[in-house]
Amino acid sequence: MADLDPVRIPTAAPSVVTSASTPRTPRRRWAGVDVTVWLPPGCFDSGRRYPVLYFHDGHNLWDAETAFGGVDWGLDEALSDLAAAGTPVIAVGTACHPTERAREYTPHRSTWPGFAELVGDDGTGSGADHLRFWTDELKPQIDRLFPTSSAAGDTAACGSSAGGVMALYAWTQRPDLFGLAGFSPALHLCGDGVADDVRTALAAGAAGRLHVSVGGQESEDEASRRAYVDRAKELVALLDERPGVALRYCYDSEAPHHESAWRALLPEALRFLLRRD
Template sequence: MIRQRIIALLMCVLLPSTVVAGTAAPCCDARVETLHFDAPGIDADGLRVRVFLPPGYDPGRQPGYPVLYLDDGQDAEAVALQPWLDALTISGEIRPLIAVAIDMPHDRLGAYGFSDRAAGRSVVADTRAGPVGANAHAYAQWLAQVLVPAIDARYRTQPRPDARAILGWSLGGAQALNSGWQYPEVFGRIGAFSPSLWLATDRRDADAVQRTRIAQGMIARGAWRAGLHVFFAVGDAEETDDRDGDGVIDVLDDARDLIEGWRVAGEAVPRVNGLHQLGHTIDLDHAAAPSRADVALYVLPDGVHRQPSWSRMLPVFLRWAYAVHAPPLHATGRVESWHAVPSRFVAARDVDVWLPPSYGRDPQKRYPVLYMHDGQNLFDPALVLNGTDWDIDGAMTRLIAAGTVREAIVVGVWNAPQRFLEYMPQAAVRASTIASGIDGVPPFDAAQLQSDDYLRFLVEELKPFIDAEYRTRPGRDDTFVMGSSMGGLISLYAIARHPDVFGGAAALSTHWPACGGCTID
């Protein structure tokens, strides 16, 4: 039924009748600034922090630069951090970013590890080398509450979690996972190379280690994290240990257990839930087919537990986190995908652009544009929670072939974790709170609504980019907006707020949240 409604709305909207992302100019070498921070309770001598600025760093750049924080920053040269950043940035493969490399504390075994932020304590692992992570809580807190604000104040950053990543390797990988998990409002992306996921509170025997692995317990006791993305990378030759005897080395087994849950052979239900059971989408073979899943696992052939292997993992991670183009979709026709399009106003998000059949054949022809919300639901069923996409690509192809609608470009704008806040028209809200419209979900603070900012992203940033990158007909009579449910509501709000930009709107199954659990259709 929904596809029939979509076709009808497409026929109504399309009846016949830059900012160029991510490319930095190679005008100069990247600059490196060395800072020194006090770190009480972590290192009496303080910590050296080196800031790698991108080629052509512009202190007035809008919307600012994403920031990558790295543990074990003393290894920056060994993993070729600056050469990889410069090469990928200058080639246009990734967006320019700032990298902040933090030297390890003198007591690395004490600072790196796991913590429980809610309880205000470190979770200490028992190892042959002694306790690990005794100061992990203090270190994660220092990163989030001291270092990050200082970097945001000093440099032209994007001060939002979707624009911050934290990366580490070995024990530093465990620390990166811990800091990202404990502070989701600070870090939206996590990179963990060869992470020490074997850390446990009981190492009496192999079974005890399996049962008390700290990282697995931390994830299992947690909940789905909105906007979280995690990249795990391990080498297939890092070790020979196999504590559960399943023929898979521990470093890979531990990562898989964390991602898809810990199962004992012959048991269908995980004994300990992983990220997948919490609701995160997963990609267990990023090397074979990169996807847009929340969590990716990359296995490096012949990779060992040393800096040269982590250097080989680094460009894969950088492309995963900062690529200009997103992994391709399985769709009818030609779709160009843009990864994490940045904004001054709202969180970054993917944007997919479907091009009509004649786009590549007629270089002079220009096309109307239809902007659609909830972009991940439009073209590829693999991206949709229920496995059924809107088939906009198929519907447009058929309708154009039949001569029923004009050829048009369709821009699919992905939603963000703040979907309700971005799609709820804020000018219409007079009260201090607004009902969620979902039974059991409390009202939202009206001051947190972001729909005007979302429309500014569409009108002031995305549309100029699309008009510069593609052969569009940019006038209001050829610019339309469409969505379903709350996406329909924001479409109507868009044409009301910006009638000079949008000449038509389509709203499918639109409703207005009216009271707790109630809606007006």
């Protein structure tokens, strides 16, 4: 795997890492994964080390043209607001595989009708491999190239739907690296897998800040709508009032399973994850 080349970026304004050959395109191919890095103003010259937010589905974060359904998360606006309010951070987005997202973002065997068929191989995904890419290849290079804080309490794994499952999976498997996680996981896709991971992580003393959200209109199918909410409540019951765990749970009865809902949720969720009590 080739290294990502160091890139010097103008420091007067927030910026994204750009390819030297296409300086207006905020994307780099890295180990077959499309990676975008957002940097706060002045980060190279400030002498500071910054918290880092790692996002799944990076193509949905800040460009409506690449986002699913033509609605992006508005992450660049949210990060600019955070920086203006005195909480500058670095954000890293990794786009999913163009045709195998379900497989890539499934860390446990799925038996959920419709989704398991997308995963293939009897519902067994490659989420563990994807997490290893983050921990063993992506994060070390981000820490090498940019002024990051590598502390777990300054490092978040983020995502929605299956990407939210992977964010929680990152926290349960590597709480030494990812002490923050959110936002809107489709927990039913992996059966009891995520809940079992959480129990194991808590028993081993995992700590952190977790933001869990769910909408009441995540599916047109009644059984699926119930599954989204019931699994989220199960997770909250496991995490609530656990020593060392700060939890924020958000339920919106009208929220759909859509980028527009996560865009609305994002600013508050980031403020919670980055808060220092």
